[in-house]
Amino acid sequence: MSYREKLLKEGKSGRRSAKASKTSGQDTALPPVAERIAQVQLNTVTGEITILDANGADLGNEAMAVAKAYANEALKENLAEQVDAHNRMMEQIGSIHLGTPAPNQFPQLVPEPFDQPEPVLPEPRKLDWKAWLCPARRNAILNSNERRVSEHQRQQLQWQSERENHRRKEGQRAALYQRAQQASVPAMELVLDDHLMDIDWPQETCLSFELSADGKVLMLDVDLPEIEDFPKTELRLYQRGIGVSVKELSDTALRKLYMAHVHGMGFRLIGEGFACAPSVETVVLSGFTQVTNAATGRVEDKYLYSVKVKREAWGAIQFGNLGQVDPVEALAAFELRRDMTKTGIFRAIEPWGS
Template sequence: MRQFEEDLENWRAAKREFDEAEERRKDVIERGIYSNVELMKDFLEENLQSIVWPRETIVSTEILDDGKRVFVDVDLPELEDMPRKTASAPQRGYKLSVKEMSATQIQRLYMRHVHGIGFRIIGETFSALPNAQELVLSAYSQRPDRATGHVTDEYLYSVRVDRDSWSHINFDNLQNLDIVEVLAQFDLKRSMTKTGIFKPVEPFGPNG
């Protein structure tokens, strides 16, 4: 009986703690994210951190104008992190066919991946912050400087999106979207070849 009473009291304490946390979260969702910039930032970062990325992806945020404008910087995975091989199964038999990908295939894969990251983050941000009307997302990776040899951050693209334009995307038909072209309909800074070779760009700042 003593063990039962101890277990019951521990369960009650854990339940009280859970209920209090849920009540705080409910208050944030129903009121905090409409008026408190710090709670907006915490709630957004909590949502973005819950995303399970296939490769390491680090996101930092800044919220301005009482939550109407959001700036997101994304530290992208590197080209070297992309898979190098593809696997396929024949129509007959069970022997798996593994082939090396060409440099162009890897570049195209990377191109789609980094644009997909931006697309997901933009959607998650507008969903998490109902007051946000404009979002600037700038995505960068680490690359060696050709002049010095030192590794520096280089922005691959920077895009400015307003909520109204974003809402015109048909999210019920995502499978038919060209994820690389989706961001091109917005105010986009990007210097990229058709095969996915990027040149660095200057990202949008708070003043344009």
Template sequence: MALRFQRRIRIAPGVSLNLSKRGIGASVGPRGAKISVGRRGVYGNVGLPGTGLSYREKLNKRGTRGSGGARSGAPMSSGKVLEQHLQAGGSVISRISVNESGEIAITDDQDRPYDDAELRVLRKYAGESMRDLVQQECERLNADLAALATVHHDTLPPRDTPVFEPRAFPEPEPQRRPRVEPTLWSRIWPPAARRLEEENERRAEQYARTFNEWEEEARAFNEQERLRRARETELVMTDLDAMASVLEEHLGEIPWPRETNVSFDLGDDAGTIAIDIELPEEEAFPDVEYTLAAKQLKVSVKKIAATRRRTLYRDYAHGVAMRVLGEIFHRLPTVQAALVSAYRPDLDAGTGQPTDSYLYSVLVTKPQWRQINFQALADIEPPTTLERFELQRKMTKTGVFKPVEPLGIEVLEKA
């Protein structure tokens, strides 16, 4: 029979040290409910004194990771482990990004790159999904090209009565964090119970503070909405300042794909408006396009031909005018005629001083604007659309502009 040695030293009420041949442990808690700590781990012990009934459970359980066939023989490579995982019906979360040089980066959900063996496995089992992700990245990089060519697709139709589009307060109502539930430790150890209660009080105070701030912001937002409703449904019919404010706000909300500045001047009778559009320079437009290879997981970066780039600039220059005219005749019901002139910064050939080169100037009346089919904007070519109105422009078919003199205010007064 083996000799067993154990000694218990009491160091505080409810706390004792256990000395034995196996080492030193500790027990914490009142009689009948103790936490014991030793080399085998942390255990909870609950019993009914005098009855002999007790319950013991290990509290610091740790999960184990299966390693498949790694238990017998040499450890498997990362690629083999990943392949077995996928063969067993598992899934992986991968992130794919493409930079402006066309280089593809593939990482896991922790942004860690895969090694070559893992990449081969991913291409074998998830090749199509990876191609889809790379294609989405190409579309993201080409988004500017698409936006520049389709800026007129969101042109609004004209209206004779004011329009108001209410907005909801964008911030969601804050949610109360759940109370921290008592644990076995907090039930038997008063300091832990106090910390738990303090944490719950802190959460309650934080929620009350956050909710009050949210409520105050919501009230301010709703008041601004009330004022905006009055401005866009009543004052917009008679007040020039309100008209200017409404138009400026909505023009400022347009996500121009390239910096485009719009200035305007309303006529005294609230029936006419003159607009100047400062267009970006052609050099600011994209000069490359990203394409996914037909059979390889590879992105090619192709230079855009000069002719196509000029055509893109031509369509954007005219599409901007359509978009601005749509906002005017949609937001300002009293306006019956609009004069739009577009220019870009240039240098005077004679003096070398900065100047503005006007590319076109067009006069549009509201009855003429109604003739456009706003349900088929994707089939419309903006340069051709503006030719339906009184247009001053010198341009080749491929989009080479020569400077023109913009139409004068007198044509707007006559209209």
């Protein structure tokens, strides 16, 4: 249920906050601005709460007062959901490597459900007594029923065609995964593309990869977030009243989290590469950020680290105990190019070639 639906439901049922109910005899009808409320926006940097309309426009203090007065509990629930989502995302940022599969753990195909409901045959219009007295009315009802049946048949045929098309595509995907498991290079490339897009990254992630013609070397490049754009707050709901407190991470804690994230992403991608492409013997993973060159003004790639990993060495990791694995240290056990201080300040490096 959307926040607007909750607001209208609470308002129409007459439930109001204790503050609003102090005035006896006050009209409980919802103010006009309530009809325009569509969503609650929480700024995870400042903790500011804004009430918006359907177009994303700020409805101001009046809407906030209405929300507190007429839908206080719904407002708290909505804010709690946003706070929980942000804090979960912050936890996932530092532990993205925990989902890394073992190198022999080929990904399972996750079927895409066909979620279009089957068309329902409409109830035919019944002939009333007027239809028996008036042939024209009777013919109109019968013709209307025929058109409904004809339209239903058309919709049914289209639905069956789309269902068969979906089944065919799912069959092709299943065959693709089977060929990839048998080390077909084109199939492994497609499975990598399909599977990596399905991973629930805590932040938007852009990456590219190239598989050698013999299927033995996988090159991965991942566009890492800049630390300046990195989320750095922890949120907590007020125990009393409506509000969210914001705790900003210290510079040291932020850099520690950033190190864990950028290395954790690399760790996860290396593992996914070995798992999705059984013939791959070497994965070369390079992580970069995009920075503006102060001399030219051009945006350029700045590589933070580049690591070359052999399958046999990768298999020595205890994938059943990843909670005890530090991805920053783990990548250093392989052929790693990285110029990083103990406090997590990176300098540009030259990445590995193939």
